[in-house]
Amino acid sequence: MYLAIAIQLGIICIIQAATQGDTTSCGGCCTAPAGIPGIPGSHGAPGPIGMKGDIGVKGEKGNQGLDGKDGLPGKIGPTGLPGAIGEKGERGEKGQQASTNSQPKSAFSVAFKTDPGRLPVSPIKYPLIITNFGNHYNKETGKFVCQHPGIYIFQFASLSSNNNNIVTSIMKNGQRILSSFESGSDYKSVSNMVVLDLVANDEVWTEPLSTNYNYYHSNVNTYCSFSGFLLYATSIKMYLAIAIQLSIICIIQATAQHDTQACSGCCTAAAAGIPGIPGSHGAPGAPGPIGLKGDIGGKGEKGNQGLDGRDGLPGKIGPIGLPGAIGEKGERGEKGEQASTNSQPKSAFSVAFETDPGRHPIGPMKYSSIFTNVGNNYNKDTGKFVCQHSGTYVFQFTSGSSDNGNIVTSIMKNGQRVVSAFESGSGYKSLGNMVLLDLVANDEVWTEPLSASYNYYYSNTNIYCTFSGFLLYATT
Template identity: 55%
Template sequence: MYLRFNMILTIVIQISIIYVIKSAAQTNSEACNSCCTAGVPGIPGNHGNPGAIGPQGMNGIQGMKGEQGINGEQGIKGEQGLNGEQGMKGDNGSNGLDGTPGKLGPTGPQGLIGLPGANGVKGEKGEQASQQKSAFSVVFTSNPGRHAASPMKYNTIITDVGNHYNKETGKFVCAIPGVYVFQVTSMKSGSSGQILTRIMKNGNIQMSTWMSASGYNSVSTMVVLDLISGDQVWTQPNSSGHNYYYSNGGRYCSFSGFLLYAA
């Protein structure tokens, strides 16, 4: 830029010199027109020394944008800046993939008992388990009258499942240990006598019925006994003063028993 400025300055000086010489020659010519003719122009003089640097000119019009320069080397890493303010919460991201199952945790406390569930579908009818059976019912179909104070031998057997009632002795003999139910019903004759019938087990009184009212009257009782194999159960009058029995085809005097459940 400096050389360019010098060249411009030199040209300006030369033009100025030519203008001065021309002005002088014209003056001399005007002075001499009256007395002489114009002479031949002289040879141009040597270039003068460069003048002093002039004041800075006004800003010129902005030139065109130059080409992009080569990237410089990376500078040294600066110090870490201060933490900025927390930004706004972003939108929820999509669900990630399921992770691997964790280890089984400790057992928690037992919860409250829930409400009862609905009834299930009724199951199919099962097969009946084999059950041991023992049952009997015997009656007087004719009038026994003044029965002796001994085991009453009922003359008619209605039922004898297992054949455990002995008609010859009037006694039931236990063959299946378990709990049994026994029941006795007796009718008093129309005379002024009375009846008192006992249920006996191996010779011991278990239960008694008593009737002393006038006319025909019935009385009954029932007992539950726990028997073992070989135990014997029967009925008999208390004494010869309590044996005014009556029965006929109506079967008013009876003795029954059955196995409730086996032991």
């Protein structure tokens, strides 16, 4: 390009010089024909930048931004409230057949084989142990201590020394239950029996009435003895169930009290976690279309904020609430099958006179005081025991006579005299007898004086007149 310009400039200079020489020499009178046209010049350089155009039309509003991202998971909810009370338990399964050996055992027999002489007014300490199943008789104290609640049979026999008086009593926890006495000449023997309902740690023993009635005698023939045994054990399952329920209630109450102190009752049911953090703003909308010629139009307005991000995932489940209160006790299971012995029905009684009956009329003796009446088969108003469960029963009586009065007491069954005992002569006297009877339902048994010549009875708060009975074997 520069070379072409140089050539053109050189040609122009030559033409001008020739023109100038010709003019000088001819004085301007000569003219020459026009030269050929020169080569066209190249395009000129670009012109300067034009004036700034008008502002372009405002761009359209950008599109709405995309939704923000999901928020973070919420925080763990608070601990839930304790659960509701549990549903009532299902009915228990049928009980297993009882074992013939399931009843606890307790039995003892103790005695004197030497002459005890005058004994102190305190528990009689029998030195000879004949039987002590369970070791519940304490030789050192002379007392039987109950370990298994239930119905017990106790019996004693005592012999007085020659021409001396004797009164022996059965004591329970310091209370005189019943007694038997003899006074007058010669050696005299007394005995009595009682049925007692005991609980754990009850104590039973024999004791002289006073220092005027404590002249005992024995030898190798063993005239003084004391025996007892458990007839029917009282089931402790019911007491155990109650104890367990009370313990559970105490635990629940203690737990509830502790929780109340810890949170002041501010806990509420667990809720979903708090919503997640809102998503970030959406991206700006796309720029509007380019305006007309001129500067690029102003930036369009920011698009609307994107929608909030969705709620974060629910927080993790709070810790499990405390257990609900214990549901109601289920229904009692069906009765287990009957066992051969200890599941038999129970029937036992001991009754007495605590006041002086005097001359008792001929007919059933209506004992006014009831010590024991398991099954309520002894009727205090009629004086009769009425059999409800067929089986073999043991019946025993002891009667005290008034001073110088004669006495004959009999055990009656359905109006028939079965056995009797007799005392006559001077002084106060005591007698007794025992029998085993096979009974069927509605059989009646009672005691009765023999006649109006042998009905001189005597008793007081020391209880000299008693009547007892119990079911030994039930008929299956």
